[in-house]
Amino acid sequence: MSSGELAEEIGVDPTQVRRDVAALGYVGKAGVGYSVDDMIAILEQALGLTNTTEAVLVGAGHLGTAICRYPGFSSYGLRIVAAFDTDESKIGTSIGEVKVFPLSELGHIVRRLGVKMGIITAPASSAQGIADLLVESGIKAIWNFAPISLRVPDDVMVRDEDMAAGLAILSRFLAHGRKTKDSDGVCQAGQ
Amino acid sequence: MSSGELAEEIGVDPTQVRRDVAALGYVGKAGVGYSVDDMIAILEQALGLTNTTEAVLVGAGHLGTAICRYPGFSSYGLRIVAAFDTDESKIGTSIGEVKVFPLSELGHIVRRLGVKMGIITAPASSAQGIADLLVESGIKAIWNFAPISLRVPDDVMVRDEDMAAGLAILSRFLAHGRKTKDSDGVCQAGQ
């Protein structure tokens, strides 16, 4: 497969493809292109999809439940090993395969299992406290679904899946009828 | 509030703040700064949060249910007016305030209500078909939760809330221990 075909497919410049592929250390064949199999292997490797990532989830509400049950993640190497909540009625129950534990057990369990990823599906009001708790327990990557910017140490990565931001960008488009580059930055400033 | 304070708060350069604020047409007072109230008003205006956006949701599974019930959206001006699914057992039921209709009714209802935003929470395999249907019915903004790149006309905006992409970036960080700029582009190429 050639850089031109790939570029066409994803709507970018062919040079961009060649550049990125080269940056990953994969060398194609001049006059021929790239091997699809090699390409897949290289990308999986680069994205860290080859190893299974274990994660804990905090906040067993609707969103947490949806994520625990989402069938796609296992094929991307994610395994949720425990869920936490403060709601007495949820503790002890299971969401699919995932057991729900009291939040007070979090530090204990995370440290014991050596889990490095935490997923926050709790309300915004308790998200920062949960993040602190996760970081303190040794978590290095946080997937944050709460609509709030979390403060964490530099060596911890946060990925915001901030739905309100996504919604704001779409709303803006509908209201003003144009797509902007700055939307993201402006939105953060607004929080 | 000064550009310096705002910049400090969100971790960017003060000039950036001044530039963006000016770009929105809001003029601050030299030597004083910006009025917080004016700032909020300007941002809400710019982001289109002042008008309520009506949306339809397709795919009344776990994720769709979580979104319909998510309490935060109403304060951001989103109102989901109808949900659609092909599952006979779901049709006719309600998720909170939202009624579930058969997918065959989508064009009819969307056109009738003049809704401009569609939310896709269906499996990846049916997402493109749903997108086509939404576009055909007059939808101009699609909020896509299915892990697939949708093809739509230029005048339709798609916002991908692609969880697999978010997961890949975090996995990559855990596996390789560094944050990258290119992750997004590379990830698209991998799909």
Add this chain to the structure above:
DNA sequence: TAGATTGTTAATCGATTAACAATC
């Protein structure tokens, strides 16, 4: 007035793209 902070111009930085010799 003196201090602070703006809006904007000019300089820097990085990312994207065009062009092309090297290679299969």
Add this chain to the structure above:
DNA sequence: TAGATTGTTAATCGATTAACAATC
């Protein structure tokens, strides 16, 4: 060999930042 496609250098483009006169 001839055609195609690579990796990379140089040129372009846009975004970020530093600097500062204008202003409250």
